Amino acid sequence: MLLISCPNCGPRDETEFHYGGQAHVPYPENPNDLTDREWAEYLFYRENTKGTFAERWVHSTGCRQWFNMLRDTVSYDIHSIYAMGSPRPDIAGQSAQGQAGGPGLAPGAPTTTTSPEGAQK
Amino acid sequence: MSVDHLPEHPDFLWRNPEPKKSYDAVIVGGGGHGLATAYFLAKNHGMTNIAILEKGWLAGGNMARNTTIIRSNYLWDESAAIYEHALKLWEILPEELEYDFLFSQRGVMNLAHTLGDVRESMRRVGANRLNGVDAEWLEPDQVKELCPILNTSDNIRYPVMGATYQPRAGIAKHDHVAWAFARKCDELGVDIIQNCEVTGFIKDGNRVTGVKTTRGTINTEKVGLAAAGHSSVLAEMAGFRLPIQSHPLQALVSELHEPVHPTVVMSNHVHVYVSQAHKGELVMGAGVDSYNGYGQRGSFHVIEEQMAAAVELFPIFARAHVLRTWGGIVDTTLDASPIVGVTPVENMFVNCGWGTGGFKGTPAAGLTFAHTIATGAPHELNAPFALERFETGALIDEHGAAAVAH
Numbered sequence: 001m002l003l004i005s006c007p008n009c010g011p012r013d014e015t016e017f018h019y020g021g022q023a024h025v026p027y028p029e030n031p032n033d034l035t036d037r038e039w040a041e042y043l044f045y046r047e048n049t050k051g052t053f054a055e056r057w058v059h060s061t062g063c064r065q066w067f068n069m070l071r072d073t074v075s076y077d078i079h080s081i082y083a084m085g086s087p088r089p090d091i092a093g094q095s096a097q098g099q100a101g102g103p104g105l106a107p108g109a110p111t112t113t114t115s116p117e118g119a120q121k
Numbered sequence: 122m123s124v125d126h127l128p129e130h131p132d133f134l135w136r137n138p139e140p141k142k143s144y145d146a147v148i149v150g151g152g153g154h155g156l157a158t159a160y161f162l163a164k165n166h167g168m169t170n171i172a173i174l175e176k177g178w179l180a181g182g183n184m185a186r187n188t189t190i191i192r193s194n195y196l197w198d199e200s201a202a203i204y205e206h207a208l209k210l211w212e213i214l215p216e217e218l219e220y221d222f223l224f225s226q227r228g229v230m231n232l233a234h235t236l237g238d239v240r241e242s243m244r245r246v247g248a249n250r251l252n253g254v255d256a257e258w259l260e261p262d263q264v265k266e267l268c269p270i271l272n273t274s275d276n277i278r279y280p281v282m283g284a285t286y287q288p289r290a291g292i293a294k295h296d297h298v299a300w301a302f303a304r305k306c307d308e309l310g311v312d313i314i315q316n317c318e319v320t321g322f323i324k325d326g327n328r329v330t331g332v333k334t335t336r337g338t339i340n341t342e343k344v345g346l347a348a349a350g351h352s353s354v355l356a357e358m359a360g361f362r363l364p365i366q367s368h369p370l371q372a373l374v375s376e377l378h379e380p381v382h383p384t385v386v387m388s389n390h391v392h393v394y395v396s397q398a399h400k401g402e403l404v405m406g407a408g409v410d411s412y413n414g415y416g417q418r419g420s421f422h423v424i425e426e427q428m429a430a431a432v433e434l435f436p437i438f439a440r441a442h443v444l445r446t447w448g449g450i451v452d453t454t455l456d457a458s459p460i461v462g463v464t465p466v467e468n469m470f471v472n473c474g475w476g477t478g479g480f481k482g483t484p485a486a487g488l489t490f491a492h493t494i495a496t497g498a499p500h501e502l503n504a505p506f507a508l509e510r511f512e513t514g515a516l517i518d519e520h521g522a523a524a525v526a527h
Contacts, residue, residue, distance in 0.1 A: 014420060049413075076414065
């Protein structure tokens with residue numbers, strides 16, 4: 001069971017959230033130019049990282065805002081929670097908890113940015 | 122219960138050989154699918170200079186972590202064909218492998234709890250019959266007759282409005298299935314190499330020529346990947362991608378009970394499935410955790426929801442104790458159908474994406490994958506499950522129709 005720190009509501013049980021898959025998958029810049037192979041990549045191919053993975057979550061039963069999360073898919077440690085549209089934090093060299101040093105928000109830290117993914121494209 | 126004791130172990134099951142310098146083919150993954158593949162490579166295609174590489178111990182991954190249910194009541198023609206072929210193989214394999222793995226055709230019921238379920242279920246019964254799969258629609262009183270411990274009153278949260286029933290479906294003793302295949306593979310000369318993790322691949326241009334492992338480098342002409350939840354990790358090592366997402370799927374067993382549960386009962390709507398193992402445990406499964414994960418455990422709230430549903434449907438379970446829970450890593454695709462066939466790397470083949478339904482497909486996966494490895498071309502049963510379908514849009518889409526959500 002994950003304890004997820006919603007950027008707006010604070011630490012809440014996993015059951016309050018819904019998983020949204022891999023983060024940072026932008027809609028194609030020029031959809032008309034895509035080959036079938038490229039469409040397949042966009043629609044069906046996602047990273048399946050064994051280790052630290054950037055993914056999207058929505059606080060469905062709380063503030064209903066989306067956010068990004070860096071989570072280890074083996075240990076299930078949550079390294080960082082950060083706003084949609086922000087670049088993936090560099091957590092290299094951080095402790096397993098990801099509490100210090102990086103640009104990512106520590107779990108529980110407040111944030112006001114909730115711009116949707118791709119808004120800064 | 123049709124069988125009341127487990128078969129005796131043979132004195133000898135398989136050797137533990139040192140890996141040779143080279144093989145005609147290497148199968149990565151020593152679970153049910155890898156073992157079945159090696160068996161059919163040897164039996165049907167005369168390829169006996171082959172090795173199965175297993176990073177842990179034989180059949181210790183998903184083969185040891187499933188709920189052992191076997192059925193073929195899939196909606197779409199392609200799925201019905203491969204799963205029904207698997208079921209037919211299950212029916213003859215104990216004799217062929219000379220090892221009784223307690224395949225018990227006690228039937229599988231899929232409950233309907235809403236009008237939508239009822240319509241979908243009746244449609245599936247019709248589709249099954251057109252594909253030669255045994256299927257019946259049961260009214261609630263017939264459900265009660267077949268499985269008296271089910272609560273079929275109409276004033277509960279998820280009333281039983283009927284069920285589909287496949288009489289030829291059932292369960293098998295999963296460990297014994299693996300041992301049966303392993304024993305025959307060994308007899309046919311296949312090297313089963315445990316504690317041998319693949320760490321990379323050797324390629325000549327785009328053609329695979331060898332496998333790097335924790336027990337040294339092995340040269341080989343062909344590589345078959347059958348590593349379930351870790352298939353995309355291996356593909357990445359080999360330099361291509363798979364449309365696979367790995368999720369934890371957990372199951373649990375109760376303490377032992379007298380025989381009370383005569384058939385297998387599944388409910389897609391409330392997502393619980395229950396059978397009683399040969400020894401007497403109630404074996405229960407639920408849905409996958411929503412997020413990607415490689416930890417072989419699942420979220421506790423999934424168990425909580427599953428148990429709430431189970432206790433409502435089977436009031437007799439209310440005082441049963443959970444003995445143990447476990448999780449496996451299932452490789453899911455977006456159309457809830459497997460991927461069996463060639464890869465972008467020459468001489469490398471993949472069998473993956475079986476999601477939550479891999480155990481029941483074991484013999485057909487092995488048979489068709491062996492054909493593809495031996496001939497370099499798809500078998501007619503696995504042709505629709507090629508990797509190209511994600512590019513061509515010819516998806517099979519067994520979501521929901523598979524009688525259990527992924």
